[in-house]
Amino acid sequence: MAYINSISYYLPKKELSNQDLSNQFPEWNVEKISSKTGISKRYIAAKDEFASDMAVKASRLLFEKEKIDINKIDFLIYCTQSPDYLIPTTACIIQDRLGLNKVGAFDFNLGCSGYIYGLSIAKGLIAANVAKNILFITSETYSKFINDKDKSNRTIFGDAASATLITKEKGLCKIGDFELGSDGSGAENLIVRGSGVKGTVNSNTNEKTDDFGNTHTDNDLYMNGPEIFNFTGASVPNLINSYLAKIELSKDDVDLFIFHQANKFMLNYLRKKSKIPLDKFVLEIENSGNTVSSTIPIALHDTLKKSKIKKNDKVLLAGFGVGYSWGTTLLYF
Amino acid sequence: MEKKFIENFKNILDEEPNFKLEVSSKFRDLDEWDSLTALSLIAMLDEEYNVTVTGDQVKDMETIEDVIKLIK
Numbered sequence: 001m002a003y004i005n006s007i008s009y010y011l012p013k014k015e016l017s018n019q020d021l022s023n024q025f026p027e028w029n030v031e032k033i034s035s036k037t038g039i040s041k042r043y044i045a046a047k048d049e050f051a052s053d054m055a056v057k058a059s060r061l062l063f064e065k066e067k068i069d070i071n072k073i074d075f076l077i078y079c080t081q082s083p084d085y086l087i088p089t090t091a092c093i094i095q096d097r098l099g100l101n102k103v104g105a106f107d108f109n110l111g112c113s114g115y116i117y118g119l120s121i122a123k124g125l126i127a128a129n130v131a132k133n134i135l136f137i138t139s140e141t142y143s144k145f146i147n148d149k150d151k152s153n154r155t156i157f158g159d160a161a162s163a164t165l166i167t168k169e170k171g172l173c174k175i176g177d178f179e180l181g182s183d184g185s186g187a188e189n190l191i192v193r194g195s196g197v198k199g200t201v202n203s204n205t206n207e208k209t210d211d212f213g214n215t216h217t218d219n220d221l222y223m224n225g226p227e228i229f230n231f232t233g234a235s236v237p238n239l240i241n242s243y244l245a246k247i248e249l250s251k252d253d254v255d256l257f258i259f260h261q262a263n264k265f266m267l268n269y270l271r272k273k274s275k276i277p278l279d280k281f282v283l284e285i286e287n288s289g290n291t292v293s294s295t296i297p298i299a300l301h302d303t304l305k306k307s308k309i310k311k312n313d314k315v316l317l318a319g320f321g322v323g324y325s326w327g328t329t330l331l332y333f
Numbered sequence: 334m335e336k337k338f339i340e341n342f343k344n345i346l347d348e349e350p351n352f353k354l355e356v357s358s359k360f361r362d363l364d365e366w367d368s369l370t371a372l373s374l375i376a377m378l379d380e381e382y383n384v385t386v387t388g389d390q391v392k393d394m395e396t397i398e399d400v401i402k403l404i405k
Contacts, residue, residue, distance in 0.1 A: 027364075027367075028367075032347070032369070036369045036373075037369070152368045211361070211392060212367050212368040212371070214368070224388055225368050225371070225372060225388070226371055226372060226375055226387065226388025226391060227387065227388050229372050229375055229376075230375065230385060230387065230388075233376075233379060233385075234385075265369065265372060265373070265376075266372070269376045269380075272380065273379075273380075
């Protein structure tokens with residue numbers, strides 16, 4: 001058995017408000033951004049602040065808040081698409097910076113589904129007797145991939161890191177079964193083309209502007225919004241249904257649904273399509289935006305803080321996006 | 334049906350009921366048209382008419398009439 005013991009998160013100092021975006025893009029009005037995306041601000045990492053720095057900060061916040069003895073941590077898992085280097089693994093650097101024992105550590109590269117995958121890996125390591133107290137960090141700085149003139153992506157995405165302690169010993173909630181999946185036929189729809197070993201060969205640095213006036217080069221994040229939207233609409237409701245059928249529960253048995261906080265508009269669409277009542281559906285995107293692999297731990301943390309989760313509650317988590325990749329699990333409080 | 338569709342379309346544009354929108358209107362030229370309204374159109378077609386359209390299809394359509402043809 002594996003449990004989530006505690007969660008913490010870190011947001012960079014610099015705030016990017018809707019007013020800031022409207023000032024730069026006069027055709028983009030503040031009210032419209034807020035009401036449609038549900039986001040009023042997002043935080044952007046400083047020029048000299050990287051995902052690894054935020055990972056260290058989120059972990060230290062967790063250690064302090066929960067008074068965690070770092071000598072007990074016997075494994076480190078790091079989820080990021082913003083590694084310091086291609087070589088070596090950033091998790092090794094973070095192990096050293098946090099002063100952890102010389103424990104096992106590795107990175108894995110996933111975005112919006114990353115938190116679910118990380119929980120499943122941690123649960124597996126505990127079941128295999130590899131570790132008992134796992135530090136699982138998510139950290140992302142998509143802002144460093146986004147073109148300054150790409151108003152859509154700058155509106156949606158924010159930077160953040162989260163740290164979760166997963167233990168064999170009983171903790172906050174038990175981690176249930178999983179359903180995970182991927183469909184790489186959608187890889188082109190959310191991509192930094194000019195990145196990685198293959199991507200940097202022949203990468204084109206010419207600016208391209210789409211129908212909606214968003215500019216990007218191959219070195220920037222590109223998102224085909226309508227395609228991503230259609231993918232989630234076609235896959236997420238089915239994912240929830242097939243997972244609940246597998247664990248022989250119905251939607252009524254679930255007390256709360258926490259989806260990857262992509263944006264309010266998409267979440268409402270998915271909620272209606274999945275036939276989930278409004279009062280069972282978490283929307284925690286207003287103050288940090290879409291922080292990729294950190295949205296679920298941030299939403300879970302803030303929902304707990306608001307005392308909206310009671311003992312014996314069952315909380316369903318679902319992550320979906322870049323890859324395409326998706327996953328879901330149930331937490332038993 | 335056309336009238337109802339135009340009402341639905343006005344809703345996704347967040348426009349007043351008296352906003353002038355006709356079957357011949359070129360919706361992508363409207364000030365209100367942006368990436369968020371494009372997603373709203375895709376969602377509206379799915380929710381109200383059970384029709385799935387791709388981003389490329391939206392790009393290929395010019396007038397409200399083009400969209401109506403799709404849901405007929």
